[in-house]
Amino acid sequence: MFPNIPFDRVNWFTSSFLVITFFVTLIGVPIFLLNFGLHWILTLLFLFYCVATGMSITLGYHRLFAHKAFKASRSVKLFTLIFGAAAFEDSALDWASDHRQHHKHVDDEHDDPYSITKGFFWAHIGWIFFKLYPRELNNVGDLKKDPLVMWQHRNHHLIGIVVGQVIPTIIGALLGGWVGAIGAFLVIGVARVVVVQHCTFFINSLCHTIGRRPYDSKTSARDSWIMALLTYGEGYHNYHHSFQHDYRNGVKPWQWDPTKWAIWTLEKLGLASQLRRVPEEKIVLAELREMHRRAEAQLQRRNRFSIHCPTREEAYTKLADLLENLEEGYHDLEKAVSNRVRVSKSAILRYRAQAAATLDQLTHIQGLQLNPA
Numbered sequence: 001m002f003p004n005i006p007f008d009r010v011n012w013f014t015s016s017f018l019v020i021t022f023f024v025t026l027i028g029v030p031i032f033l034l035n036f037g038l039h040w041i042l043t044l045l046f047l048f049y050c051v052a053t054g055m056s057i058t059l060g061y062h063r064l065f066a067h068k069a070f071k072a073s074r075s076v077k078l079f080t081l082i083f084g085a086a087a088f089e090d091s092a093l094d095w096a097s098d099h100r101q102h103h104k105h106v107d108d109e110h111d112d113p114y115s116i117t118k119g120f121f122w123a124h125i126g127w128i129f130f131k132l133y134p135r136e137l138n139n140v141g142d143l144k145k146d147p148l149v150m151w152q153h154r155n156h157h158l159i160g161i162v163v164g165q166v167i168p169t170i171i172g173a174l175l176g177g178w179v180g181a182i183g184a185f186l187v188i189g190v191a192r193v194v195v196v197q198h199c200t201f202f203i204n205s206l207c208h209t210i211g212r213r214p215y216d217s218k219t220s221a222r223d224s225w226i227m228a229l230l231t232y233g234e235g236y237h238n239y240h241h242s243f244q245h246d247y248r249n250g251v252k253p254w255q256w257d258p259t260k261w262a263i264w265t266l267e268k269l270g271l272a273s274q275l276r277r278v279p280e281e282k283i284v285l286a287e288l289r290e291m292h293r294r295a296e297a298q299l300q301r302r303n304r305f306s307i308h309c310p311t312r313e314e315a316y317t318k319l320a321d322l323l324e325n326l327e328e329g330y331h332d333l334e335k336a337v338s339n340r341v342r343v344s345k346s347a348i349l350r351y352r353a354q355a356a357a358t359l360d361q362l363t364h365i366q367g368l369q370l371n372p373a
């Protein structure tokens with residue numbers, strides 16, 4: 001019936017868990033809430049669990065364990081390992097291994113475990129349904145030396161069930177007997193897991209599909225503030241794929257990235273240290289390089305087609321001038337970065353203005369192509 005689906009490789013246990021919890025959330029939870037409602041303490045507990053388990057993935061599994069973007073105290077590690085287990089996204093060791101593989105081979109059909117080249121559904125959840133890639137765990141030697149990580153790796157199912165389902169259900173029972181227990185189990189033990197899981201999955205699917213690519217258009221990873229809202233700041237994925245060891249994903253001060261603010265706060269409290277930041281020169285250089293590449297490609301396209309439109313000719317001439325400026329700034333900045341020379345704030349602003357003007361001109365030319373005179 002479905003000749004392309006390798007049924008012999010289906011991970012039945014995980015697939016059943018994902019499908020059943022999804023439909024219980026979609027159908028069972030609304031029916032329960034309409035009939036019985038939910039104690040306000042359980043509503044608050046639901047929100048606490050969303051943040052605690054979601055940020056244990058972004059701050060703990062992702063930025064701390066997979067990327068080593070900062071160092072954390074034992075208590076922070078323990079918290080993120082315990083609540084990370086309750087997100088039911090595998091152990092930190094497995095998660096980090098898959099994720100390092102994703103960064104190393106991004107967009108490769110065979111070696112990127114959740115490659116977007118195999119389609120949106122595959123990148124989002126399909127890859128978890130199958131055991132097509134036996135994990136070798138040969139890229140997480142550093143994490144294997146951490147006893148806390150290994151303790152969680154051995155016990156993550158048990159920790160996840162106790163913290164994610166048993167404790168909320170007991171609290172629900174204490175607040176409202178059987179009805180309270182069932183409500184807590186359904187809302188915090190099931191729906192919360194589904195919500196947090198799909199928000200994480202969106203990073204692999206939507207963050208490789210919608211948004212802008214200001215740092216590198218050779219990768220499918222994209223920056224999207226909408227996705228950042230859903231993922232505690234992980235939506236700035238084009239930046240992240242360009243500079244994966246930076247503790248910030250939303251690198252601009254105004255970008256919505258609660259995970260970076262939490263890490264910064266932990267540092268102020270003495271619970272985190274050695275936060276890794278990419279120097280601003282390198283970031284601007286990436287932006288200039290990207291604009292340079294795009295402007296060049298656009299001008300090459302102009303050479304390939306004969307254009308008999310004065311407005312377009314004018315637009316292309318302006319773009320060629322901008323490219324010349326960009327080239328100059330780009331080479332100066334490249335030299336400064338390779339010689340590790342600090343660049344003044346005013347020069348950084350000037351380079352940024354050049355990149356912004358080029359982007360404006362490219363957008364203008366695209367507009368002319370879409371609406372020919």
Ligand SMILES: [Zn+2]
Pocket residue numbers: 102203204208221237241
């Ligand atoms: Zn990615």
Ligand SMILES: [Zn+2]
Pocket residue numbers: 062066067099103240244
């Ligand atoms: Zn990453």
